[in-house]
Amino acid sequence: MHFSIFNPTLLTGVLLITAASSAPSSILIPPSSITILGGVIPSNTLFPLVDTTPLIQFYSITNYAWTIRSSMPQGPNHANATAVNGKIYVLSGLPGIGEAGEGRRVWGAVADSWVYDPITGLWETIPGAPAGKERGSGAAVVSIFNTDIWTWLSVPEAAKYIPEARDHAGAAVIDAKMYTLGGRNSGQENARDTVFVLDLCDLEAVWKTSAAHMPTPRSGVAAGPIEKKVYVFGDEGNVQSETGVLNQVEVYDTT
Numbered sequence: 001m002h003f004s005i006f007n008p009t010l011l012t013g014v015l016l017i018t019a020a021s022s023a024p025s026s027i028l029i030p031p032s033s034i035t036i037l038g039g040v041i042p043s044n045t046l047f048p049l050v051d052t053t054p055l056i057q058f059y060s061i062t063n064y065a066w067t068i069r070s071s072m073p074q075g076p077n078h079a080n081a082t083a084v085n086g087k088i089y090v091l092s093g094l095p096g097i098g099e100a101g102e103g104r105r106v107w108g109a110v111a112d113s114w115v116y117d118p119i120t121g122l123w124e125t126i127p128g129a130p131a132g133k134e135r136g137s138g139a140a141v142v143s144i145f146n147t148d149i150w151t152w153l154s155v156p157e158a159a160k161y162i163p164e165a166r167d168h169a170g171a172a173v174i175d176a177k178m179y180t181l182g183g184r185n186s187g188q189e190n191a192r193d194t195v196f197v198l199d200l201c202d203l204e205a206v207w208k209t210s211a212a213h214m215p216t217p218r219s220g221v222a223a224g225p226i227e228k229k230v231y232v233f234g235d236e237g238n239v240q241s242e243t244g245v246l247n248q249v250e251v252y253d254t255t
Contacts, residue, residue: 023137025081026222027088029118032061035069035088040077052077052096052107058118070121074112078136084147088116091145092129094136109134113145126150139183140165142198159203162196170223172230174254176200179230181252184219188236188244191217195252215250228255 024039036057054075058067076093083089094107111128126145129135130152133143142160144153162180169183180196195210220236235246 023077025079025090025093027081027083028224029058029083029086029088033118034059034061035081035083037081037088037090038072038076038079038093052094056116069118070116070123072116073114073123073125074110076110076136077107080136086118087147088118089126089145089147090114090116091143092134092136107136109136115147127152138165138167139169139171139180140167156203158206159198161207162198163207163209164192164194164196166192166219168219168221168236170221170230170232172223172225173200174225174228174230177254179252179254181223181230181232182214182218182221188219191219191235193217210252212252214252216246216248218246218250220245229253 025037027035027037029035036055036059038055039053041051041053052075054071054073056069056071058069059065060067072090074093074095076090076095079093080091081088082091091113092109092111094109096107111131111134113126113128114123115126116123127150129143133141135141139162142155142162144155145151146153165185166180166183167185170181172179172181176199178198178200180198182192182194184191193214193216195212195214197208197210199205214232216235218232218235220234222233224231230252232250232252235248236244
């Protein structure tokens with residue numbers, strides 16, 4: 001898998017290389033580390049990208065160097081991961097849970113969740129996702145985990161479901177508002193251009209749909225906030241490209 005660093009001031013990117021994996025989760029650990037968690041790896045030439053890996057890779061932005069850390073207890077792809085106060089939370093995902101024949105593995109959502117302390121290098125089990133809320137890559141139901149008391153919270157009906165189900169969407173939080181950008185509904189060819197917004201300080205208020213649509217419908221993207229803007233990178237399933245992917249960067253201004 002290739003990994004790039006984008007400079008929003010110069011509007012340029014630098015290409016790096018990581019271990020061979022696809023569909024990992026990537027998160028920033030302030031102030032200067034990027035973590036790549038899990039994903040899938042090729043198992044044979046006929047059915048590539050089917051086995052999951054528990055591999056964790058840290059990239060130091062200041063040292064321009066990769067290191068391998070303590071593997072996850074399970075090897076999910078499309079894991080729901082984030083960093084809070086220097087610790088990494090992995091909340092459900094899609095590990096290989098069975099055989100589909102001819103070397104292929106079946107992916108299935110599991111509730112298993114953990115927290116990782118980069119300082120001690122230790123993983124700790126935390127309460128798993130509520131029954132029926134296990135998922136990986138999906139964006140349809142809102143679940144909230146309180147990292148202070150290790151408890152899954154009840155979500156008001158007004159906030160519980162985004163306006164239209166998505167998977168492989170981009171997401172970011174700016175000024176206590178959560179933005180869900182693009183994604184797809186039932187297949188790579190069904191990419192969407194909508195931006196949904198939820199005020200995390202007023203969960204009784206319904207989701208809003210931004211009047212500003214993405215210039216390009218896209219899914220399977222990477223997204224991240226910088227100041228008041230959300231940067232959206234790449235795409236998969238693009239019918240206008242021979243490779244099926246995009247390398248364009250688009251920016252959503254939340255102001």
